[in-house]
Amino acid sequence: MVMPxxxxxxxxxxxxxxxETSNITFKTAVNSFEEILxxxxxxxxxxxxxxxxxxxxxxxxxxxxxxxxxxxxxVHGGSYFSDTAIITEEVKEKIKELSELAPLHNPAHxxxxxxxEEIFSDAKQVAVFDTAFHxxxxxxxxxxxxxxxxxxxxxVRVYGFHGTSHKYVSEKAISYLEKNSKIITIHLGNGCSMxxxxxxxxxxxxxxxxxxxxxxxxxxxxxIDQSVIFYMVKNLGYTPDEVNSILLKQSGMLGLTGxxxxxxxxxxxxxxNKDCELALLMNAYRIRKTIGAYAAALxxxxxxxxxxxxxxxxxxxxxLICTDMDYFGIQIDTAKNQxxxxxxxxxxxxxxxxxxxxxxxxxxxxxxxxxxxLLEN
Numbered sequence: 195m196v197m198p199x200x201x202x203x204x205x206x207x208x209x210x211x212x213x214e215t216s217n218i219t220f221k222t223a224v225n226s227f228e229e230i231l232x233x234x235x236x237x238x239x240x241x242x243x244x245x246x247x248x249x250x251x252x253x254x255x256x257x258x259x260x261x262x263x264x265x266x267x268x269v270h271g272g273s274y275f276s277d278t279a280i281i282t283e284e285v286k287e288k289i290k291e292l293s294e295l296a297p298l299h300n301p302a303h304x305x306x307x308x309x310x311e312e313i314f315s316d317a318k319q320v321a322v323f324d325t326a327f328h329x330x331x332x333x334x335x336x337x338x339x340x341x342x343x344x345x346x347x348x349x350v351r352v353y354g355f356h357g358t359s360h361k362y363v364s365e366k367a368i369s370y371l372e373k374n375s376k377i378i379t380i381h382l383g384n385g386c387s388m389x390x391x392x393x394x395x396x397x398x399x400x401x402x403x404x405x406x407x408x409x410x411x412x413x414x415x416x417x418i419d420q421s422v423i424f425y426m427v428k429n430l431g432y433t434p435d436e437v438n439s440i441l442l443k444q445s446g447m448l449g450l451t452g453x454x455x456x457x458x459x460x461x462x463x464x465x466x467n468k469d470c471e472l473a474l475l476m477n478a479y480r481i482r483k484t485i486g487a488y489a490a491a492l493x494x495x496x497x498x499x500x501x502x503x504x505x506x507x508x509x510x511x512x513x514l515i516c517t518d519m520d521y522f523g524i525q526i527d528t529a530k531n532q533x534x535x536x537x538x539x540x541x542x543x544x545x546x547x548x549x550x551x552x553x554x555x556x557x558x559x560x561x562x563x564x565x566x567x568l569l570e571n
């Protein structure tokens with residue numbers, strides 16, 4: 195079951211919350227604008243959104259009671275949630291409990307939920323968990339080689355993230371290919387992850403117990419030998435919290451280059467910055483290596499799918515990743531790769547045995563659709 199319509203009647207975004215000023219964008223059928231406003235908190239920001247929705251000239255509702263449901267993306271659902279859930283006090287307690295595993299995300303999600311409950315008091319609040327899509331990963335892939343009690347008693351395992359995006363783009367790709375397929379989805383943004391998907395189900399993914407490992411990301415290190423952590427604490431004098439901050443907020447592309455935005459890194463690399471050149475090569479190498487591993491896990495490969503900010507927009511990274519992958523039947527068409535579009539498209543050569551697809555993700559639609567399905571059922 196899907197929503198009867200996928201028409202977007204309004205959209206918007208507020209970012210830089212917590213700083214002196216915030217950026218707000220809002221768009222309806224009759225109005226769109228972008229402003230810099232003094233919006234220091236989530237509550238003030240969401241109230242501004244409500245005001246825009248209620249504006250008598252350009253809004254789309256007359257009272258907040260017209261909003262019957264509010265969908266919230268929640269990064270970590272742990273082993274508690276394998277599907278979308280109506281938010282109760284118990285659900286909020288679980289989200290709070292899991293904040294230690296997703297410290298950059300879950301606390302902010304909980305704030306957003308509490309504020310939405312105040313402003314849209316008549317609406318059902320619904321949580322859509324990034325980890326839910328990955329609950330199908332088999333035990334041989336999600337279990338760590340550590341003492342069993344850490345899984346059975348403390349639920350230490352691979353959970354996976356970006357599930358909302360991986361689910362959405364894989365379903366689009368399967369529909370396009372017109373068959374259940376062996377697909378690798380590559381979500382590249384400030385956070386990056388890859389998922390091996392067989393017949394519509396996640397069977398492995400690069401992020402694990404938290405959203406910190408796997409690929410090189412904007413500020414996160416990705417995979418690293420755990421001995422490095424102990425070395426930094428024991429021999430270099432860092433505290434565990436300092437090491438955690440370094441690996442989550444000061445590493446990745448930022449640590450390698452001084453920049454976290456790929457557009458800046460690509461620009462500097464073109465100017466001859468060696469650190470930026472190397473960082474791009476490292477990033478592409480780790481993605482290519484994972485394509486090989488997941489092709490083995492899937493025992494074949496029908497398509498790779500690029501999505502998210504970098505995956506959809508950086509022809510440079512897509513080319514760097516797909517070059518010298520002939521052994522796997524991956525051959526990129528450089529001319530097609532340069533085309534920019536908001537639609538699903540192929541960028542492989544005619545004789546490539548593996549499709550290379552660019553599929554714009556739409557996590558907002560996926561969240562809305564999952565909320566609709568839950569309430570209808």
